[in-house]
Amino acid sequence: MSETPSALLIAWLLAPLLAAFSAALLPSLARPLALLSALATAALGLALTAGFGPWSLELIGPLGVLLQFDDAAAPFVLLNGLVVLAVLLDGWRQRVPGPFLVLVMVLLAGLNSAFMAVDLVSLYVALEVVGVAAFLLVLRQRSALQLWIALRYLLVANGVMTLYLLGVALLYLRSGSFRLQALADPGLGSGTRAVALALLLVGLLTKAGVFVSGLWLPRTHAESPVEVSALLSGVVVAAGLCPLLRLSEALPMLQPLLLLIGLASALLGVFYALAESDLKRLLAWSTVSQVGLVILDPAVGGMYALAHGLAKAGLFLLAGRVGRDLNRWTVSSLPLQQALPLWCGALSIAGAPPLLGFWAKEGLSRNLSGPASSVLLVAMVGTAAVYARLCLRPLALPSGWPPLGTVLLALLLLGSGLLLAPLPPQGSIFKTLGVLAAGVALQQMLELGRRFESPQLKLPQLERLDDLLGGMAVMAALLMGLLLQGGVQWPA
């Protein structure tokens, strides 16, 4: 571990918050300050990815705050900086109201702390800061619907964080520590560990929007203003994902369980995304599926979250310009300067080479075997079908300015993918092409079904407030049951 430049790191953590307060006092400074905060975050993310560090920061003694600036946090910090940067650039030509930028800076600071925190109390505080900032961002236009959506979000988020705190209390009672590592301590009784883990996991899984505990996600992300949706789907879900990956790395016994939940979430999300004909809802359901894939494997999860977050933020930003109703896509044409970034994002999530998403998918399928890899294949074909639908639209000649933020995200996906290209692909390139082709074929079949108005399969409605709260409780009960009987065993 290299020597810690503590003062610098603390300044870096606090800077976005100070910038937010200054911007609240001097609204004319808000834009440059927000831009600087995003750039500073991206710069540290890049430095960590390039191999500087790891640094760790212990404040107020062994029971106090512990932050780790390490490889696990690197892709998330980079993602945070880049997504916020793209959102700022995308709205550059419009007049952005001051409170929006202040909230974005607070969100940025909260997310940074959530990615670094390895003690459960700091993590709790960071997650609550992120939750409140996201709640206020959703409320940006204050329509009746957004009031309701934001209220649902806060009820679920706060309910689940109460359960998380109960888990923290239990851990402290038995082990006298708040450290994430204390959960792996062999001295901790297996029953205590199971119950504490179940309560902490349900908190993190709900924040990340995974499986039935993530049922709040589609409507919240679909009905927020587009730039807020881009932040929510791009980075805010990562506030739960990063600690989940840290936990899964510290406790290998959790990995089969997270594999099961992640794959279930991947299938659920893809299934609903395929049935959707509203662009923003399709993207939001696809987020439920993609966060499931992130938690499958702690070794590639960070990179997968980075690839997905960059692409999804770009797609949401474009959704504000290209029209939400997918049924009208076949009759209206799309100008080329919007189509190119759209293709980049969609193809990256679908896993087409040489975009960043392709390398993330490669890494994921390399480490899985047995029945899990077959389920993953199904989810990948479904994802390819979801995104094939977005790429088939008549084109028009470019007119006007290209959307700056989305172009930046598309270039990043392409550039980083090409940077990785000298690595030999582990799997067969034909397998990837086969998955993509199967996806396109599936999409064509579904399109025929839609055109002839065959009796549509009605999927059950899962997004009432009671379903969200019930989903959270079911997830808590499921985790507790599975962990108390010793976890999940996968057939080899």
Next chain:
Amino acid sequence: MLDPFRLLEALLLITLLAGLLGLISRRNLFLKALAMDVMGTAVVALFVLVAARSGLRTPILPGPLLADAPEAWADPIPQAVILTAIVIGLSIQALLLVVITRLARLDPLLDTASFEQLSSGSVAPSYE
């Protein structure tokens, strides 16, 4: 012999479960927010109980007492933690209640079923 610590712990867990049940089963938004507060209170009380295992004396040291015989101090760490959580819980309750007040203009009965049907075309409640 029943351990009082265990008994109190069990009672607090029952309180928390009651809050969770209320949160899920109530149809009225205000009652849902109230049930969430019951859950929060149970967790706060649990942290205070955890802190009281080592003793009941408030962990604030006035000068001369330092030289005293070992006192049964309460554990300051969980208390410090839960103080933060209380502040966060209070602010979230405030935010919830502000939004509920606004929604009450759409449906004064605050029945969740009437808000589920809101769509992007619905008229926003105003504050006039």
